[in-house]
Amino acid sequence: xxxxxxxxxxxxxxxxxxxxxxxxxxxxxxxxxxxxxxxxxxxxxxxxxxxxxxxxxxxxxxxxxxxxxxxxxxxxxxxxxxxxxxxxxxxxxxxxxxxxxxxxxxxxxxxxxxxxxxxxxxxxxxxxxxxxxxxxxxxxxxxxxxxxxxxxxxxxxxxxxxxxxxxxxxxxxxxxxxxxxxxxxxxxxxxxxxxxxxxxxxxxxxxxxxxxxxxxxxxxxxxxxxxxxxxxxxxxxxxxxxxxxxxxxxxxxxxxxxxxxxxxxxxxxxxxxxxxxxxxxxxxxxxxxxxxxxxxxxxxxxxxxxxxxxxxxxxxxxxxxxxxxxxxxxxxxxxxxxxxxxxxxxxxxxxxxxxxxxx
Amino acid sequence: xxxxxxxxxxxxxxxxxxxxxxxxxxxxxxxxxxxxxxxxxxxxxxxxxxxxxxxxxxxxxxxxxxxxxxxxxxxxxxxxxxxxxxxxxxxxxxxxxxxxxxxxxxxxxxxxxxxxxxxxxxxxxxxxxxxxxxxxxxxxxxxxxxxxxxxxxxxxxxxxxxxxxxxxxxxxxxxxxxxxxxxxxxxxxxxxxxxxxxxxxxxxxxxxxxxxxxxxxxxxxxxxxxxxxxxxxxxxxxxxxxxxxxxxxxxxxxxxxxxxxxxxxxxxxxxxxxxxxxxxxxxxxxxxxxxxxxxxxxxxxxxxxxxxxxxxxxxxxxxxxxxxxxxxxxxxxxxxxxxxxxxxxxxxxxxxxxxxxxx
Numbered sequence: 001x002x003x004x005x006x007x008x009x010x011x012x013x014x015x016x017x018x019x020x021x022x023x024x025x026x027x028x029x030x031x032x033x034x035x036x037x038x039x040x041x042x043x044x045x046x047x048x049x050x051x052x053x054x055x056x057x058x059x060x061x062x063x064x065x066x067x068x069x070x071x072x073x074x075x076x077x078x079x080x081x082x083x084x085x086x087x088x089x090x091x092x093x094x095x096x097x098x099x100x101x102x103x104x105x106x107x108x109x110x111x112x113x114x115x116x117x118x119x120x121x122x123x124x125x126x127x128x129x130x131x132x133x134x135x136x137x138x139x140x141x142x143x144x145x146x147x148x149x150x151x152x153x154x155x156x157x158x159x160x161x162x163x164x165x166x167x168x169x170x171x172x173x174x175x176x177x178x179x180x181x182x183x184x185x186x187x188x189x190x191x192x193x194x195x196x197x198x199x200x201x202x203x204x205x206x207x208x209x210x211x212x213x214x215x216x217x218x219x220x221x222x223x224x225x226x227x228x229x230x231x232x233x234x235x236x237x238x239x240x241x242x243x244x245x246x247x248x249x250x251x252x253x254x255x256x257x258x259x260x261x262x263x264x265x266x267x268x269x270x271x272x273x274x275x276x277x278x279x280x281x282x283x284x285x286x287x288x289x290x291x292x293x294x295x296x297x298x299x300x301x302x303x304x305x306x307x308x309x310x311x312x313x314x315x316x317x318x319x320x321x322x323x324x325x326x327x328x329x330x331x332x333x334x335x336x337x338x339x340x341x342x343x344x345x346x347x348x349x350x351x352x353x354x355x356x357x358x359x
Numbered sequence: 360x361x362x363x364x365x366x367x368x369x370x371x372x373x374x375x376x377x378x379x380x381x382x383x384x385x386x387x388x389x390x391x392x393x394x395x396x397x398x399x400x401x402x403x404x405x406x407x408x409x410x411x412x413x414x415x416x417x418x419x420x421x422x423x424x425x426x427x428x429x430x431x432x433x434x435x436x437x438x439x440x441x442x443x444x445x446x447x448x449x450x451x452x453x454x455x456x457x458x459x460x461x462x463x464x465x466x467x468x469x470x471x472x473x474x475x476x477x478x479x480x481x482x483x484x485x486x487x488x489x490x491x492x493x494x495x496x497x498x499x500x501x502x503x504x505x506x507x508x509x510x511x512x513x514x515x516x517x518x519x520x521x522x523x524x525x526x527x528x529x530x531x532x533x534x535x536x537x538x539x540x541x542x543x544x545x546x547x548x549x550x551x552x553x554x555x556x557x558x559x560x561x562x563x564x565x566x567x568x569x570x571x572x573x574x575x576x577x578x579x580x581x582x583x584x585x586x587x588x589x590x591x592x593x594x595x596x597x598x599x600x601x602x603x604x605x606x607x608x609x610x611x612x613x614x615x616x617x618x619x620x621x622x623x624x625x626x627x628x629x630x631x632x633x634x635x636x637x638x639x640x641x642x643x644x645x646x647x648x649x650x651x652x653x654x655x656x657x658x659x660x661x662x663x664x665x666x667x668x669x670x671x672x673x674x675x676x677x678x679x680x681x682x683x684x685x686x687x688x689x690x691x692x693x694x695x696x697x698x699x700x701x702x703x704x705x706x707x708x709x710x711x712x713x714x715x716x717x718x
Contacts, residue, residue: 003392004392004393006393006397008393008397008402010399011400011596011599012397013397014394014396016386019386019396019397020386022385022396023382023386026381026382027375027379027382032363033363033677033679034365034367034679035378037370037378037381038365038372038378039367039370040368040369040370040680041370042685073432073433073437073560074432074433074437074581074595075432075596076595077594077596078432078433078581080579080581081579081581081582085579108580109581112577112578112579112580113579192596199396199598199600200596200597200598200599201432201560201561201597201599201601218471220439220444220468220471220472221440222433222439223440235436236433236436237369237434237436237551237559238559239558239559239598239601240370240558240559240560241559241600242560242598245396320392320393321399326401
């Protein structure tokens with residue numbers, strides 16, 4: 001099994017050390033004789049897990065006290081609704097940027113809740129790209145500006161974040177913890193855990209406390225960020241095992257040099273892969289060179305048949321999950337935090353060999 | 360560690376065999392070289408897991424094709440909002456029964472969404488109890504009648520379900536799969552998994568398809584049962600590891616005689632424990648004898664100090680999680696499906712010994 005390289009876009013590869021520790025703990029956490037899966041969320045053991053998870057995240061991302069960190073459920077897809085429910089008041093407009101499939105879903109959901117102004121749309125652009133901050137024409141008095149930091153499907157990523165007057169709201173699912181960011185620029189960050197943080201079923205929300213506090217009064221309690229802040233993410237039973245894995249993953253990141261080291265390695269991984277793509281005309285990157293994702297490297301071959309052959313031969317060689325999203329086809333190598341540099345080198349070798357045989 | 364008896368109210372004990380299998384699979388599921396925690400939810404492996412989970416649940420509960428089975432997130436607390444959002448139309452009224460702490464939360468959330476009529480209220484009754492079906496005076500034309508099948512905190516349980524004209528909506532979190540039920544009587548059943556089904560972070564919804572179909576058009580897509588039905592519980596990334604554990608748990612129940620066997624054993628466990636409680640005046644059951652829960656056995660001692668002493672001496676002897684909910688105090692033994700009969704006998708022995716020493 002050690003020869004398997006997991007390029008899945010999410011749920012995605014987890015650090016081997018984390019899986020081994022979770023396996024070791026699975027029937028007996030910290031000598032309690034009880035699994036984390038069976039522990040009360042009010043037990044001292046689990047409370048300590050959740051506290052460390054938050055502490056680690058705060059340290060890694062340098063999150064100030066003026067922000068709350070929440071461990072919720074429902075994925076980024078639920079945040080597509082919760083962000084406007086909490087931050088978009090009657091009579092206000094929320095600005096959105098349409099940079100691809102995920103931004104589009106966020107926009108569709110927000111439109112069911114309030115007034116939405118799409119102030120930039122690169123969804124149809126080829127090569128795929130996200131808007132440049134300079135292209136944006138924000139609505140005066142907008143409640144917030146929403147961006148999708150990294151489009152997991154198209155492989156386009158914001159390299160420079162906009163700096164609007166309104167709070168910046170960001171879906172950071174497929175890139176959180178992959179690079180250093182300046183939290184102060186954001187009003188709300190949300191991320192499904194299943195790429196860089198842990199397993200599916202856990203959502204991390206980082207929200208400026210003053211924004212959460214001022215949410216409209218008439219939304220159901222379970223959807224109010226403030227209710228979860230007041231209850232320390234125990235308004236209802238948290239997804240405990242996910243929080244536990246996030247604790248282990250953030251510990252793993254910290255022990256290996258934090259975000260500075262992660263960013264350096266992620267840039268190196270992406271550079272080697274894009275370099276292989278650009279080496280000849282055989283492979284073609286699908287994202288605009290200025291917006292190429294460090295997390296999801298998307299590329300094409302000359303025909304769908306060849307792409308199909310590439311994905312299946314790669315899988316047979318132990319390089320799994322390289323097929324592009326079914327909505328766009330092509331090929332995609334998801335190389336999140338836990339994906340090793342040597343794995344990228346193995347893919348590059350496979351690509352060169354495949355080209356020799358089919359070029 | 361084998362001497363630990365886990366009486367936690369939820370997250371709660373899981374079958375040892377399930378934990379061992381999950382531990383064995385944790386780094387390599389079914390020879391894929393990838394953990395279930397890292398598998399794409401679209402992978403053939405995970406699709407097969409989710410299919411078996413649904414098949415097992417349908418078989419155990421005899422769920423007809425006219426009902427959808429959904430694997431969602433957010434816990435029962437989120438269903439407190441989703442039930443009225445999907446089933447309570449403008450101008451309609453939903454009937455609720457207030458049988459305790461959980462019913463009260465469901466009612467509070469529903470009131471934020473639509474018209475609610477509380478047609479029976481036993482919340483303040485002592486001994487604690489749920490309403491009798493005969494006590495109910497349903498609202499003509501009500502959208503549905505909501506009940507909390509088992510009040511985890513007070514330890515009161517519906518033994519006979521009402522049979523109203525309106526669809527019956529049931530929070531079955533702390534008793535699902537504990538006894539045979541007649542699905543046809545229900546319009547909607549929901550349950551957080553963390554008692555009888557698996558870990559926290561997974562919610563099972565069983566909904567009559569015609570009810571889901573007719574939900575109001577203006578609710579966000581993520582909150583529409585129909586959206587999740589259309590997508591086969593993959594409208595967004597499911598809580599994959601929870602679904603996997605539910606598959607193992609339902610397999611475990613099936614292999615041990617299904618719900619008939621579970622019901623017999625659960626009744627035997629509860630009978631032995633209530634018998635010990637009733638043996639002398641030293642322990643006093645808190646629930647009305649006609650409504651005593653088979654899942655959460657609640658009792659008192661003469662003073663809080665004695666209860667405190669009982670819980671801490673029990674914990675020291677390996678009987679963990681016996682403290683009552685912090686809102687009501689007292690003692691509570693949660694004896695869900697996975698809790699063994701011998702564990703109940705061990706508690707009975709401890710109770711007898713404790714009484715000898717302190718009676």
